[in-house]
Amino acid sequence: MRKLSSLTLPWPTDWAELFGAERPLIVEIGFGYGQFLLHLAQQHPDANVLGIEIANRCLTHVEAAIDRRRIANARVVHSTAETALHHLFQPATINQLHINFPDPWFKKKHGHRRLMQRDTLDVMVNRLKPGGRFYLATDxxxxxxxxxxLLAATPGLDNLMLTPWANEMPGRVPTRYEGKAARQGRESYYFAYRRNDQPPPAVPAVKELPMPHMIVHSPLSLDAMFHAFTPAQHREGDTYVSFLYAYSGRNVLLLEVFVKEPTIDQHVAFLLSERAPHEFSLRLSTMGHPRSTPGLHAAARLLGNWLTSLHPDARVVTEMVKDED
Ligand SMILES: C[S@@+](CC[C@H](N)C(=O)[O-])C[C@H]1O[C@@H](n2cnc3c(N)ncnc32)[C@H](O)[C@@H]1O
Structure with a gap:
């Protein structure tokens, strides 16, 4: 089974093509050790069941179980929920969305990392089909x-219950975390909502761009640039770019950069090589499957600024880098 990740899958992904069948799409976010996901797949043989998870050990465990049990209608993807929801799905394509026991470290100050927050819920509503279901459980x-x-203030979703949540969900297969909570005497809270016909919240599409590439003229040597490198942090709007490390090789520098955008974090490397005397090419290394987002273009532009700041006669000769909007 080919390992799937939001960095290697097409944006957006054609799920019918990937599963080999046009069927309703059921998605579980943060499936952990997968009992619930595999049960969903067995309960709905007529649906494509997709799990999204960031933890490698959970992915490996569930991939092996899918293989061993020859479950043809379940696949798992290595991704954060936010990146998958934004980049992998088209609007109105998901029939059921399940989130079980997210964010066990929940603290008010961690708000920006929380799965249940306005922006992320808006993408989920946007991706649900009218009539689709949204289920959440937490302890x-x-x-x-x-x-x-948050859900009460979401016009695109109607509560399927008369109370904000229920303390029991008959017929439910407990997840691993849920079983532990029950054994430790903790109560669980279950939510069930239906996507109605209200217009979906607007979700801006993030376009993939051509790979950034720049030619810089500089009287400095690669070695001088290497020694001038210092880690630095930049912010452009809601994009954060960190220059982490420089590594020196034969006629090449590798510049390790972390780019945080609202929908995706990428840890990438830029290659700086001398292609003619005093003429340097700056381009993305393919290491780690970079996706050419506006944030990576911002990183290339900032590296270009840094290179030209090192010498008064240094300048950018040509660039294929998208300007700031
Ligand atoms: C407390 S565990 C619950 C696991 C499982 N749902 C259960 O109930 O047993 C939370 C799970 O969500 C995953 N997770 C947390 N944040 C995530 C995110 N932003 N995107 C995808 N998965 C996430 C974690 O790796 C972890 O497996």
Whole structure:
């Protein structure tokens, strides 16, 4: 089975093509050790069941179980929920979305990393089909209260229950975490919503661009540039670019950079090589499957600024880098 990741899958992905069948799409985010996901696949043989998870050990475990049990309608993808929801799915394509016991570290100050927050919920609503279902379970009362408020303020979703949440969900197969919570005497809170016919929240599409590439003229040598390198952090709007390390090779520098954009984090390397005397080419290394987002173009532009700042006669000769909007 080919390993799937949001860095290597097409944006957006044609799920019918990937599963080899046009069927309703059921998605579980953060499936952990996968009991619930595999049960979904067995319960819905007529659906494509997709799990999204960031933890490698969970992915390996569930990939092996899918293989061993020859479950043809389940696949798992290595991705954060945010990146998958933004980049892999088209609007109105998901029939059921399940989130079970997210964010066990829930603290108010971690708000920006929380799965249940306005922006992420808006993408989920955008990706659900009219009539589609949204299910959430948590064992943290503060998380339940926060989610109830958020869901009540979501015009695209209707509560399927008469109360904000239920404390039992008959017929449910407990997840690993849920079983542990029950054994430790913690109560769980279950939510069930239906996507209605209200217009979907607007979600800006992030376009992939041609790979950034720049030619820089500089009187300096690669060695001088290497010694001038210092780690630095930059911010452009809601994109953060960190220059981490420089590595020196034969006629080449490798510049390790971390780029954080609202929908994706990428850890990439740029290659700086001398293609003619005093003429340097700056381009992305293919290491780690970089996706050419506006954030990577911002990183290339910032590296170009850094290179030209090192000498008064240094200048950019040609660039294929998207300007700031
Ligand atoms: C507390 S565990 C619950 C696992 C499983 N759902 C269960 O109930 O047993 C939370 C899971 O969500 C995953 N996770 C957390 N944040 C995530 C994100 N932003 N995107 C995808 N998975 C995430 C974690 O790796 C972990 O496996």
């Amino acid at each position: 943290i009362i503060e998380y339940a209260q926060m989610s109830a408020d």
